[in-house]
Amino acid sequence: MVMNAKYAFLFQGVGTSYRDYLHLLDQDQKEELQQYSMITKKELDLDLWGYLFDAKSTGYDPLFCDWISLYTIDQIVYHTYLQMGLCPDIFLGYSMGLITAMVCGEALSYAQGLHMLLSIYEYPRHAFRRDETMAAIIGMTCKDVDIIIGEYNLADDVEIAIENNEHCIVVSGLKKGVYKVMNHAEEKGALKVKEVNSPYAFHSTHAAQGIEHFANFVEKVPVGHCVVPIMSCFDQEIIWQSDDLKHQLVRNMTGRMDWTSSITKIGASGIQNFVEVSLNDSLIKFSRTIDRNCQFMTYKKILQSGCRLENMNVAVAL
Structure with missing residues (x-):
């Protein structure tokens, strides 16, 4: 002790x-x-x-x-x-x-x-919403995820929400965009992607509605x-x-x-x-x-x- x-x-x-x-x-x-x-x-x-x-x-x-x-x-x-x-x-x-x-x-x-x-x-x-969700991407950095979001023109739909550690990133936004980021992350070598059990895109501008x-x-x-x-x-x-x-x-x-x-x-x-x-x-x-x-x-x-x-x-x- x-x-x-x-x-x-x-x-x-x-x-x-x-x-x-x-x-x-x-x-x-x-x-x-x-x-x-x-x-x-x-x-x-x-x-x-x-x-x-x-x-x-x-x-x-x-x-x-x-x-x-x-x-x-x-x-x-x-x-x-x-x-x-x-x-x-x-x-x-x-x-x-x-x-x-x-x-x-x-x-x-x-x-x-x-x-x-x-x-x-x-x-x-209390505000109009489209389907939202969050997802964890393991094995990629914020920079890696930002590149995916930019490369596929997803900035209006998805944002980085949390940096858990250097290689564990949470994204947040509209489902259609989050799912695309998840798929592209897997294609580019992410160790694991997993949808977070959240009905809303917390820790993003979408949650401001x-x-x-x-x-x-x-x-x-x-x-x-x-x-x-x-x-x-x-x-x-x-x-x-x-x-x-x-x-x-x-x-x-x-x-x-x-x-x-x-x-x-x-x-x-x-x-x-x-x-x-x-x-x-x-x-x-x-x-x-x-x-x-x-x-x-x-x-x-x-x-x-x-x-x-x-x-x-x-x-x-x-």
Whole structure:
């Protein structure tokens, strides 16, 4: 174990189902989940517990239910880390993981976060849309993907949305264009292409259609200051004040994310321990290659280590 270590907590976005990970929750965590489920039922009339454990229909799209599942359970994981004595020095939220980070940082309440996610899911419906999607391209750089977009005149339909690492790029836009980029990427040697389970082209200019409805919603929400600073995935600035957080929430829908630079800058600042706040390792999978001098920790490995942390600045040796 390393004394006086500093930690960056990473919060995942959406796109994963947690049903296959529920066995990782202990009894205390399940009781906390039941408490959150009561709030979810009251605020959204969504039976989260029934959806997760009994596959009950909720009246909402299953994709949205998965959003709420991740948002809720990742907060439980965060509380578990705190109880273990593992505490953050900085937060980094991947896409809608920003909302989870803000709730964990006490800038938003759990109930406010629920309505924030619902507003994000619904705001694109306020504008005319063509079919949109997102896709991951593995084995190519931003430059490689930009060349494909330019060569086939797809700039009006597709944009680079996220640089996960140097060789893992997410594109976003109209389906017809995204599918063409995927096909051309495979032809030109991409290791893997995969459509992302998203109904909208987030992190692109296409997501700006109807966004004024979300922006108006955010403006009315009483956002507080965050007790843990958050690094912006867009310009790598450190934010914690209410007005900056509100701006970040809106920017988070349409802005191009640079996850690579964010991880790199945190590591260069002297914080070299990254902890994923989730039941899986969705972020660690592509983050660990960005800076090999840093240590990347997952929930499962922390549990397997058999260590119980008693001080704020003690790292688990993995």
